Amino acid sequence: MKSLKTVLATGVAVLALAGVAIAQEKPRVAFVPQLIGIPYFNSMEAGGQKAAEEFGVEFIYTGPVDANPIDQLQIVQNLVNQGVEAISISTIDASAIAPVVAEAKAKGLKLFTSDSDAPDSGRDVYVAQASDQGLGETLIDQLVSRIGEDAKIGFVSGDATSSNLNAWIKIIQDRVAEKYPNVTLLEPQFAGGSSDRAAQLASDLMTANPDLKGLIAVASSTCPGVGQAIETAGKIGEVLGTGYCSPNTARSYIESGAMGFTVLWDPAALGYLTVWAGKQLIDGKPFEASNTVPGLDQPIPYDAATGILLLGDPTVFTKDNVGNFDF
Amino acid sequence: MLAKLAQRIGGRELTLLAAVVAAAVVFASLSPVFLHPNNxxxxxxxxxxxxLIGLGLTFVLAIGGIDxxxxxxxxxxxxxxxxxxxAGVDPWLAALAGPLVGLALGAFSGTVIVLGRIPAIVATIGLLGVYRTTIFALLGGSWLSGLPSSLSEIFAARIAGVIPTSYIVIVVAYAAAFVVLRRTPFGLHLLAVGNAEERARLSGVAVRKVRIAAYMVSGALCGIAATFYIANYRNVEMTVGSTVALDAIAAVVLGGTSILGGKASLLGTAxxxxLIRMLQNGFTIVGLPSLWQPVVTGVLLLLALTLERAAVAGLFRRLGGLVAARRTA
Known part of the structure; x- marks a missing residue:
């Protein structure tokens, strides 16, 4: 009996010590991208790493290898099981993450979205790259200003379940309905993550619509395919490619003229802001209407009604400035 | 006449040819641009x-394997x-690197499967993971994008307006494969191994060597395909090749090569x-959402496996009988 008490006492003491040891470790902020290994998310990773050093947290970067929502959910589930204090996700399937958000809440963990939202999931905050509104409108306004208001335009998107891609398409469609009555938008085509499929779809769209004037690569993974298809079809000058493409991915197509411009934001800054937001959540500090983030120049607005923390206006990359960026 | 032709070419191939023609007629009637030379x-x-990948897989399926x-x-x-x-290497030399790398990887896969005595489906799922991670590591997170167009100039040029020069290589590859399969001991051994491995072994066929060789042929052809991939698309992204296996296996099985081995049809594969590429193109042209395309490939694959032999063979026996009857009448 006595020995059992000793064992219990020792056990409690060990646990207490372990507890102290854990408490002394840095809090962890995880980011789960839609897929790993693409330049865009690598850049977010680099920004997140920088913020982690700046704000004294441990940064975990892990994600699926092929933009599969089920794999992504499993990875998030693992992080929740490990008790990672703050977990951010670039959501692939917005309808799938609500249960895991509830589970994280029950464990006292912070689960939030970044880069791609799941608005009805109960997430703590959404760290937005630029408002979807701003991205959609900037792209279609820039495109129409270059190819004219009397134009037929096609979309080549990635996965049909990506909520951010679908949101941009919807905003472009609404903008056209409201502002550009003579623009015809074709039904979006979905290439998944494969750039040869994107090239095939782009070339098929150009064949089916000889009067096509613009082609929008909605997912970054479809950018090389769209640019390449326009070059191969010999349609530079007839069809103008554009899309949400990183400067490195689109550089050669912007230089050849297959792509007139691309619209995006700086993913490194987005990764940085994501980790900062995670740290704020862990510390229990509320977001202000306008936040000063050490390391970012511009003030960061927060909309309490929608729970969105906004990085800023999108950037338009053209022949003139594409050389200044490396991501 | 038709019956003789059917016997010579094979029922499955004629069915497929009919399907290709039927699909073309349907798409052409729905869209005026379908038969345009550019399309x-x-x-x-x-x-x-x-x-090319389908041709290689025909060898692999013929021995009762899969990749x-x-x-x-x-x-x-x-x-x-x-x-x-x-790195500025001469494009002809760079093009040669494709088949060499493919040959080496095929040899590796074949060795793992044969010497490891692992069922091919399990082994190649494992290798899929290994190779995919290798692609991640090699690309290091940045796509190869906007490559020099030197290979495109060689292989994407057109013959008669509609055929890329790469098809010279494809025709030669199919002809060589035909000779190997039908006119050499190696071809006979391949089919023998696929038919009944134990009996082939007892008859003195070097079963292991034959099986590894089939994967090497497939690997080398994947490598040649890579050369044309670069010529066509001039970029390599992280998800490269993710849809290839389903399309290729569906094409080969549709073509009448048995998934159980022992039977190969080169014309059927082509x-x-x-058919698969035409359906994918036609659906986009007539404006069907591209979401449905993998479904079509999947359903075709299932159909081919279900119809395997019985129905098709029966249909052509009857058709042949009908023609013969009319001629005698």
Whole structure:
């Protein structure tokens, strides 16, 4: 009996010590991208790493290898099981993450979205790259200003379940309905993550619509395919490619003229802001209407009604400035 | 006449040919641009890689094997070619790197399967993971994008307006494969191993060597496909080759090569590839959402496996009988 008490006492003491040891470790902020290994998310990773050093947290970067929502959910589930204090996700399937958000809440963990939202999931905050509104409108306004208001335009998107891609398409469609009555938008085509499929779809769209004037690569993974298809079809000058493409991915197509411009934001800054937001959540500090983030120049607005923390206006990359960026 | 032709070419091939023609007629009646030379060129060009990978898989299926990692072999070979082009290596030399890398990977896969005594489906799922991670590591998170167009100038040029020059290589490859399969001891051994491995072994066939060789042939053809992939698309992204295996296996099985081994049809494979690519193209042209395309490939694969032998053979026996009856009448 006595020995059992000793064992219990020792056990409690060990646990207490372990507890102290854990408490002394840095809090962890995880980011789960839609897929790993693409330049865009690598850049977010680099920004997140920088913020982690700046704000004294441990940064975990892990994600699926092929933009599969089920794999992504499993990875998030693992992080929740490990008790990672703050977990951010670039959501692939917005309808799938609500249960895991509830589970994280029950464990006292912070689960939030970044880069791609799941608005009805109960997430703590959404760290937005630029408002979807701003991205959609900037792209279609820039495109129409270059190819004219009397134009037929096609979309080549990635996965049909990506909520951010679908949101941009919807905003472009609404903008056209409201502002550009003579623009015809074709039904979006979905290439998944494969750039040869994107090239095939782009070339098929150009064949089916000889009067096509613009082609929008909605997912970054479809950018090389769209640019390449326009070059191969010999349609530079007839069809103008554009899309949400990183400067490195689109550089050669912007230089050849297959792509007139691309619209995006700086993913490194987005990764940085994501980790900062995670740290704020862990510390229990509320977001202000306008936040000063050490390391970012511009003030960061927060909309309490929608729970969105906004990085800023999108950037338009053209022949003139594409050389200044490396991501 | 028809019955003789059917016997000579094979029922499955004629069914496929009829399906290709029927699909073309339907699409052409729905869209005026379907038969435009540029679109015909697009279909044929988009079939390039699949023609070669399907040919290689025909060898693998003939021995009763399978390889779901073919897309990844294409990817690794494409990265090698791309990096050589970027380093300024002569395009002809860079093009040679493709088949060499593919051959090496095929030899590796074959050795793992045969010497490890692992069922091919399990082994190649494992290798798929290994090769895919290799692609990640090789690309290091940045796509090869905007590669020099030197290979495109060689292989994407057109013959008669609709056929890319890469098809010279494809025709030679199919002819060589035909000779190997039908006129050499190796071809006979391949089919014998696929039919009844134990009996082949007892008859003195070097079963292991034959099986490894089949994977080497497939690997090398994936490597040649990679050369054309670079010529066509001039970039390699992280997800390279992710849809290749399903399309290629569906094409080969559609073509009448048995998934159980022992039976190979080269003409069937080529027609199967053409049918799949034509359906994918036609659906986009007539405005069907591209979401449905993998469903179509999947359903075709299931149909082919269900119809395997019985129904098709029966149909053509009757058709043949009908023609013969009319001639005697």
């Amino acid at each position: 015909v060129y697009a279909i044929i060009r988009n079939s390039t890689e699949l023609m 779901v990692s073919v897309g990844m072999i294409l990817g690794i070979a494409a990265i090698a070619i791309g990096n050589l082009l970027l 027609l199967g590839v053409l």
